[in-house]
Amino acid sequence: MPFFLLATIGAVVAFGVTAVATVLVRRAALRWAWTDAPDGHRKLHSVVTPSAGGIAIFAGAAGATAFVLWAAGQAGLGGAAGLHPIAYVGALAMVAVGAYDDVHGMGFKPKFAVEVLVAYALLHGGYRIDLSALPFIGSDVYLGALYSIPLTILWVVGVINAVNLIDGIDGLASGVVAIAFASMALAFGIRGDLTLVLVALVFVGALAGFLVHNFNPASIFMGDSGSLFLGYVLAVYTLSSPANSDPALAPVVPLLALGFPLLDTSLSMARRVAERRGMFAADRDHIHHRMADRMSVPKAVAALYLVSAGFGMLAVVASSTGGVGVAMTVAAAVALAAGLIVRLGYVRLPYDSPQLVEVDPNASAPASVTRPPDVAAPDVPAAGAPEDEDAEQVPDLAPHYG
Numbered sequence: 582m583p584f585f586l587l588a589t590i591g592a593v594v595a596f597g598v599t600a601v602a603t604v605l606v607r608r609a610a611l612r613w614a615w616t617d618a619p620d621g622h623r624k625l626h627s628v629v630t631p632s633a634g635g636i637a638i639f640a641g642a643a644g645a646t647a648f649v650l651w652a653a654g655q656a657g658l659g660g661a662a663g664l665h666p667i668a669y670v671g672a673l674a675m676v677a678v679g680a681y682d683d684v685h686g687m688g689f690k691p692k693f694a695v696e697v698l699v700a701y702a703l704l705h706g707g708y709r710i711d712l713s714a715l716p717f718i719g720s721d722v723y724l725g726a727l728y729s730i731p732l733t734i735l736w737v738v739g740v741i742n743a744v745n746l747i748d749g750i751d752g753l754a755s756g757v758v759a760i761a762f763a764s765m766a767l768a769f770g771i772r773g774d775l776t777l778v779l780v781a782l783v784f785v786g787a788l789a790g791f792l793v794h795n796f797n798p799a800s801i802f803m804g805d806s807g808s809l810f811l812g813y814v815l816a817v818y819t820l821s822s823p824a825n826s827d828p829a830l831a832p833v834v835p836l837l838a839l840g841f842p843l844l845d846t847s848l849s850m851a852r853r854v855a856e857r858r859g860m861f862a863a864d865r866d867h868i869h870h871r872m873a874d875r876m877s878v879p880k881a882v883a884a885l886y887l888v889s890a891g892f893g894m895l896a897v898v899a900s901s902t903g904g905v906g907v908a909m910t911v912a913a914a915v916a917l918a919a920g921l922i923v924r925l926g927y928v929r930l931p932y933d934s935p936q937l938v939e940v941d942p943n944a945s946a947p948a949s950v951t952r953p954p955d956v957a958a959p960d961v962p963a964a965g966a967p968e969d970e971d972a973e974q975v976p977d978l979a980p981h982y983g
Contacts, residue, residue: 587656588779591649592786599641599790606637607794607801615684617802630799633683634791635807638755639676641787642814649779665706668817671699675741675813679806689861692809693738699813700737708820709733714829737816743842744812745805746849749869751797752882757841757889758811759788764838764893768824768900777821784814797878815839824900830907834900837914840892841885844868844918848927871925891917 610616610631617632678695681687703709710732712718718725748754766781791807794800803811819835836843845868853860872881892914899910922928 584775587649587652588782591645591779591783595641595645595783595786596790598644599637599787600793602637602640603634603791603794603801606634607631631801632804633680633806634801634803635679635810638787638791638807639810641790642784645783646780649783653776653779667702667706671702672813674699675809676806679809683804683806696738696741700734708817711828740816741809741812743846745808746846747842748808749867750873750878751799752792752795753869754808755788755792755795756886759785760889760893761838764896767897768834771901774822833907834896837896837899838893840914841889
């Protein structure tokens with residue numbers, strides 16, 4: 582079976598199964614009160630909405646993935662030989678924990694403990710960040726493990742929670758994760774890893790099937806069953822194969838592909854440290870909250886899709902270039918992130934933007950000049966009056982035009 586035909590079939594199957602399963606999960610959620618109520622603050626939806634949509638995403642992605650990996654093996658494309666069973670066990674654990682939280686509620690500590698546990702288990706399946714290209718590590722296995730193990734666990738747990746944090750408005754998390762999978766599929770496709778391309782396209786199809794029901798106004802949310810599962814799968818996916826021929830540059834590609842959720846997570850951590858709040862305390866100051874305050878939810882989501890696509894394209898470029906090219910893509914990503922941070926007011930520039938004043942063209946002269954309340958008008962001597970030589974001379978700082 583040709584690769585492109587197999588990829589198309591896998592994506593279509595994932596789309597269809599997820600779209601149908603979402604309807605069934607929504608009915609069950611309404612029947613058994615697996616719902617999420619608005620609070621007028623952080624939760625921006627207007628009506629009680631079914632949750633646990635991640636179960637439908639899991640059903641569509643798991644079924645279609647099993648099919649395409651089997652078919653890929655039959656077609657001689659590698660099949661499931663490169664995937665370790667422990668990755669599937671971790672995915673099941675994340676879905677189960679997330680679904681329990683959606684239905685019954687669960688504190689952050691037990692969820693965090695499970696995240697660390699599944700991240701550690703991945704190490705036994707061979708999933709880890711390779712640091713052997715660093716000069717101070719080289720072939721030293723013990724020194725490599727000393728740094729690789731904590732960084733791998735941090736990466737897996739960080740990506741899981743990054744996806745969870747952006748799941749705040751209709752359609753955002755599902756669309757951003759689909760864009761990240763698509764960009765990583767391009768990166769791995771350039772490297773010739775067709776099996777990983779198939780897996781990514783299956784998830785793109787599944788997320789598109791869910792997005793039909795999840796885009797604003799959403800009829801169902803993915804809940805933690807979706808965000809924890811998708812974050813875990815993304816983390817495993819990025820650890821499955823190097824995305825650049827140079828091992829030292831390979832970690833840059835997933836960092837760029839997940840640029841938006843990682844940026845939002847970094848801002849959240851910095852904000853909570855500055856405010857001396859708990860690191861995992863909820864708030865309403867995420868990037869998507871500020872965007873939704875400035876425009877409608879669909880426009881905010883579309884704008885953040887474009888931001889995510891920008892990071893994703895930089896990841897694709899970084900996957901197929903050398904050191905200088907990677908440095909340029911990183912610089913472009915930093916500029917994109919900085920522009921978003923400044924535009925949303927997280928950081929204020931050291932100057933005030935000019936204010937435009939409408940002037941009536943029929944008026945001969947302004948009756949008065951309005952000054953900011955914190956600026957006092959300078960003392961101007963009356964016409965013909967002598968100047969006080971001892972008075973402080975105030976330079977004329979007003980701009981002159983024409």
